[in-house]
Amino acid sequence: MVKVKTAWMARLSIIAWLGVAVVLFTPLTEILYKPLIVDEPPGRGELIVVFSSGFFPYELPDFAMMVRLRRGVELYREGVAAKILCLGGGWHSKKGLTLSQSMAQELTNHYYIPPEDILALSETDHTYDDITSMVEKFGGRFDFNKTIFVSSAYHTYRIKQILLKKGITGPVVAAAPYELYPRMALDRIYSFRKVSREYAAIIYSWLFGWLELDLDIL
Numbered sequence: 001m002v003k004v005k006t007a008w009m010a011r012l013s014i015i016a017w018l019g020v021a022v023v024l025f026t027p028l029t030e031i032l033y034k035p036l037i038v039d040e041p042p043g044r045g046e047l048i049v050v051f052s053s054g055f056f057p058y059e060l061p062d063f064a065m066m067v068r069l070r071r072g073v074e075l076y077r078e079g080v081a082a083k084i085l086c087l088g089g090g091w092h093s094k095k096g097l098t099l100s101q102s103m104a105q106e107l108t109n110h111y112y113i114p115p116e117d118i119l120a121l122s123e124t125d126h127t128y129d130d131i132t133s134m135v136e137k138f139g140g141r142f143d144f145n146k147t148i149f150v151s152s153a154y155h156t157y158r159i160k161q162i163l164l165k166k167g168i169t170g171p172v173v174a175a176a177p178y179e180l181y182p183r184m185a186l187d188r189i190y191s192f193r194k195v196s197r198e199y200a201a202i203i204y205s206w207l208f209g210w211l212e213l214d215l216d217i218l
Contacts, residue, residue: 029192030180036198038156040171042148045081047138048072051130051151051159052088052099061106064152069103071175072150073111080148082117085138087130089122098122127155127201128210131162144168153177154198161202161211 050072053065061069072084086103097105100120107113124133135144145168151159153174160172179191206213 029188029195032195033154033180036154036157037174037177038160038172039174042075042080042171042173045146045148047083047085047142047147048075048081049085049087049147049149052103061102067175068151069106075148083119084117085119087121087134088125090125127158128162128205144170146170148173150175154195158202158205165211
């Protein structure tokens with residue numbers, strides 16, 4: 001019995017290491033990532049919506065959030081729209097800030113965006129719920145068909161499909177897809193983890209009827 005267990009553990013270990021090798025030394029992550037990217041011409045609109053990501057310790061927005069904010073600020077400064085909405089609640093920082101409030105603070109303190117041009121919606125912490133809450137709260141104020149939606153490149157497909165399900169045709173713009181250019185092997189594993197979770201989230205959203213699944217992506 002011990003020999004059988006040892007043999008199975010050895011086989012599982014080999015399979016696991018083969019899986020890691022595939023992720024590290026083949027373009028699998030890039031192949032899976034690229035179909036997730038939606039990057040449409042922003043045109044001119046009424047509002048720029050930037051989706052939240054997460055915190056680092058010491059109240060710092062994580063790298064994905066900073067990349068998203070930077071793209072939103074670029075569009076704002078190009079005159080694409082006059083307002084920025086930071087979207088997403090989630091857990092609170094040590095200062096009691098939600099993700100969207102932290103984003104709004106970052107826009108004011110480090111990008112010098114006037115506070116009157118920034119909105120923050122912190123009621124929800126899931127992409128579908130974020131969009132639903134946004135429509136309920138700001139539907140009478142902004143035309144979402146003239147709204148530009150900004151997020152990480154790997155997140156844009158799901159956002160686009162949820163918006164279309166709700167009858168919203170506003171353009172979705174991808175932040176820089178830095179995950180496609182890993183500097184170290186561990187970066188590739190991190191990117192693979194994010195892409196895998198995104199595919200799982202797409203299937204989950206489809207099962208709950210939140211989006212129409214485009215089978216070409218699978």
